[in-house]
Amino acid sequence: MEETPVILVTAGYDHTIRMWDALKSTCTRSIPYTESQINRMALSSNKHYLAVAGNPRVSLYDVFGTSEQPVLNLDGHKANVTGVEFTQDYKFLATCSEDKTIRWWDIYAGSCRRVLDNGSIVNDLAIHPDSRQELVISCDQKGRVRVWSLKRQEILCQAVPQSDVAVRSVAVSPNGQLVVAGNNLGQVFVYRLTIDSSPQTGRIVELEPYINFDAHDGYKITRVLFSSNGLYLVTCSADHSAKLWQLSERVLPAPNGSREGVIQPGAELVHHLEYHLRWVWDAAFSSDSGYLVTVSSDMRAALWDISSGTVIREFKGHGKALVCVALNDATG
Template sequence: MVTSSEDGTVKIWDTRSGHIQRNYSHGVPVNDVVIHPNQGELISCDRGGNVRIWDLGENKCSHQLVPEEDKSVASVTVATDGSLLCAAVSNSVHGAVYVWRLITVRDVTSLVPVTKFKAHGTYITRVLLSPDVRHLATCSADHTARIWAVDLENTVQQADLDSIEEEDQESAGFELEQELDGHQRWVWDCAFSADSAYLVTACSDHYARLWELQSKTIIRQYNGHHRGAVCVALNDYSETR
């Protein structure tokens, strides 16, 4: 089990004994942590603007990225095939997504910047790649979740973005496919179905919503909470017994 905390640490636990096996320090509150599909690396991000990759075999930080100085990194996501890393960087007037290729040669991982783009005009709370790695979902304080087409061939490369005005960067990265705008407050979290055809969102308006992405319709709403829904998980991988 892996946990991240406002105390600035990422901890790996032995689930049977409850003992801490690894303890990695950021020094500032940690917002998110994900396990790389290779099971040998962790990727975490923090409010200080850092993305760190931890090599579990070497027991050290192998990469440190600072997408934008003094802007919190709210969320990170890794492709199921280990090919991409995306990070959500934002403040009250700016929400951007950064994308890197993950290339592993002889057990050594390198990161190649692909692109960045403005996804929202305010805080991004979550970024998530779909299981088929064809879509990227972002959640925001602007009361929406957005679905972006993952297209590495037709994006403006990050090296060329310096010449583009910030207001034009929304069209410089992945193409916006859909905006899910039925929420009444901040959208905090989301989860894709196994076939990438559906998305569940969690919102401060107390509701979790199940969306069919092709039709952009709400299939079902879940309203058993008395305060905001801030986290969601979807078990859509179990075999029929």
């Protein structure tokens, strides 16, 4: 396989990883994965490695290699691996699982450096974009959003958007200032993540409620994700659709003659992306935030033009439900 600037990968329940020529909608490489279904995937920022989360193993593949065998297997989880993400320097990998733990892996050593015990099934995670903070954000089956310190291996703060309603997916904005969580009732909760460090008090990390809205009318949210430029938020859902949002702030007239107006945050629906025939499970933005790929139980992947909200290509070939996608088309 010749190196290409666009790496697009899809997988799901047919035990096959497929890599695509995104411009021609043709499959360029197919890798069998017979151990289990595939739950989630991630591409390293240098495009060389693909992390595949199954049950219970995580496997790393050489994107530009020819072997069907992984270059590294990460064993340690005891149940379905539900989330996987590389650090920006692709030296470390974070995973979470139905075994109620989060694991922090050293890629070069091929070993687990940290095990965080969450106490309940972990549905998703996100790594804070500022590596100096050493923070991982998780969400779980009991409805909690937690911020973890990797160094201290402890919970720094948590939020419970709605008691006993599972939070399915979590995302952190590219600037690290917002945390978004989507739950089983179709609701989205946005928090301000504040990090205050001082010699006197040490580091104080807080999740401050910012805005919440009903995104999918009671249908389960399967994925929330920010675009690379932070302007867009996509939500995927069991209602067979995805929605593209813009989070914004507007200044309301000041009450009682005060000179300072009141800032009101809001979420504007940019596009209701209706194309798939079954659940939409996952999505991935292009590096310029101009395009979006979605995957569905209808066995199709769709490439969307964000400016128009229309499908410009589709990718067919899988024999069962598609539940995960990874895309890296960065040029620098």
